[in-house]
Amino acid sequence: MSKRDYYEILEVSKDASPEELKKAYRKQAIKFHPDKNPGKKDAEDKFKEAAEAYEVLSDQNKRQRYDQYGHAGMGNGGFGGGGMNMEDIFSHFGDIFGGGGNDPFSSFFGGGGRRGKSVNRGSNLRVKVKLTLEEIANGVEKKIKVNKYLSCKTCKGTGAKGGSSYNTCSTCRGSGHVSRVTSTFLGQMQTTQVCPNCGGEGQIITDKCTDCAGNGVVKGEEVISIRIPAGVAEGMQLSMSGNGNAAARSGVPGDLLIQIEEIRHEKFERDGNNLLYEHYITFSEAALGSSAEVPTIDGKVKIKIDPGTQSGKVLRLRGKGLSSINGYEGKGDLLISIVIWTPKTLTKEERIMLEKLGNSDNFKPSQETRDKNIFSRMKDLFEQ
Ligand SMILES: [Zn+2]
Numbered sequence: 060m061s062k063r064d065y066y067e068i069l070e071v072s073k074d075a076s077p078e079e080l081k082k083a084y085r086k087q088a089i090k091f092h093p094d095k096n097p098g099k100k101d102a103e104d105k106f107k108e109a110a111e112a113y114e115v116l117s118d119q120n121k122r123q124r125y126d127q128y129g130h131a132g133m134g135n136g137g138f139g140g141g142g143m144n145m146e147d148i149f150s151h152f153g154d155i156f157g158g159g160g161n162d163p164f165s166s167f168f169g170g171g172g173r174r175g176k177s178v179n180r181g182s183n184l185r186v187k188v189k190l191t192l193e194e195i196a197n198g199v200e201k202k203i204k205v206n207k208y209l210s211c212k213t214c215k216g217t218g219a220k221g222g223s224s225y226n227t228c229s230t231c232r233g234s235g236h237v238s239r240v241t242s243t244f245l246g247q248m249q250t251t252q253v254c255p256n257c258g259g260e261g262q263i264i265t266d267k268c269t270d271c272a273g274n275g276v277v278k279g280e281e282v283i284s285i286r287i288p289a290g291v292a293e294g295m296q297l298s299m300s301g302n303g304n305a306a307a308r309s310g311v312p313g314d315l316l317i318q319i320e321e322i323r324h325e326k327f328e329r330d331g332n333n334l335l336y337e338h339y340i341t342f343s344e345a346a347l348g349s350s351a352e353v354p355t356i357d358g359k360v361k362i363k364i365d366p367g368t369q370s371g372k373v374l375r376l377r378g379k380g381l382s383s384i385n386g387y388e389g390k391g392d393l394l395i396s397i398v399i400w401t402p403k404t405l406t407k408e409e410r411i412m413l414e415k416l417g418n419s420d421n422f423k424p425s426q427e428t429r430d431k432n433i434f435s436r437m438k439d440l441f442e443q
């Protein structure tokens with residue numbers, strides 16, 4: 060689920076000028092505009108992606124940070140950490156397409172555009188959560204402190220002093236939009252645009268709340284409890300609807316997007332829902348057979364080494380792996396790979412004994428074994 064490169068999204072070179080960026084974004088925005096691609100989720104994603112890329116690259120500071128650190132430098136959980144919503148995107152169109160901040164597509168594509176009052180939306184917040192394999196195996200509840208916009212308590216998020224000091228906007232009479240007839244290259248057209256007086260909200264605050272300067276939101280901290288189900292994996296993203304930034308003046312809050320990071324386990328390697336473990340035995344144990352204790356993700360178990368066990372043999376402990384995230388697939392297995400330890404130093408007596416043993420025919424692989432194709436040999440090693 061890695062993010063695409065911003066320059067690639069806008070199809071520009073790394074040294075593109077601001078003018079080139081603007082032009083490139085305009086091209087993408089027209090191509091993937093939702094009015095032109097109704098109901099196409101793919102186009103909407105591309106549209107958002109382009110907006111996010113432009114938002115970063117058009118800001119000199121952000122661009123510098125992105126050039127230096129890539130997506131990792133774009134903030135996690137902080138303010139403005141990406142995740143644009145449609146309202147944000149449309150509100151920036153004034154700069155891109157010229158004109159008074161209206162959405163030019165309402166006239167280009169003949170659709171009604173966005174009529175009616177606009178609802179403020181809080182931006183999404185992104186956080187990363189690092190998990191151990193044990194936490195992933197059992198599921199876990201994590202408490203995370205995030206910096207975010209919170210609804211202002213003083214005015215209950217309305218932005219108005221006392222919570223009620225606002226009037227209906229006289230310019231749009233509360234509808235949030237105004238219509239006007241303009242001349243375009245296609246002739247006379249009626250365009251609808253967001254009311255410039257109230258910004259589409261339909262109301263004007265007469266007396267602003269002093270704590271939030273009329274925004275209805277204040278910067279703050281919140282401890283959020285996140286329940287992470289068993290079986291998540293590196294790169295997965297969970298989403299908690301409504302736990303992102305609060306929206307200006309009683310709008311709809313954004314979402315909290317939780318990116319899963321896996322801390323590498325010192326003993327096990329993960330392969331999907333299976334866990335892989337290497338168990339070393341001596342040559343005598345392999346030849347004579349033995350038993351051993353091996354770790355699993357939830358405690359130790361005993362395994363049996365059969366006499367004549369080959370190096371590379373894989374024992375499968377069913378159900379000793381990880382739960383699948385959706386639960387349908389059941390639990391994965393623990394695959395124990397048996398490795399025979401070859402001594403690196405020998406005493407004189409050991410050397411003499413081994414030389415003697417090495418001459419025995421039993422110590423030599425049969426011609427049949429030698430002739431085996433590598434795949435059938437591996438199949439033999441794998442316990443079903
Ligand atoms: Zn306030």
Ligand SMILES: [Zn+2]
Pocket residue numbers: 228229230231232233234235236254255256257258259260261262
């Ligand atoms: Zn208005």
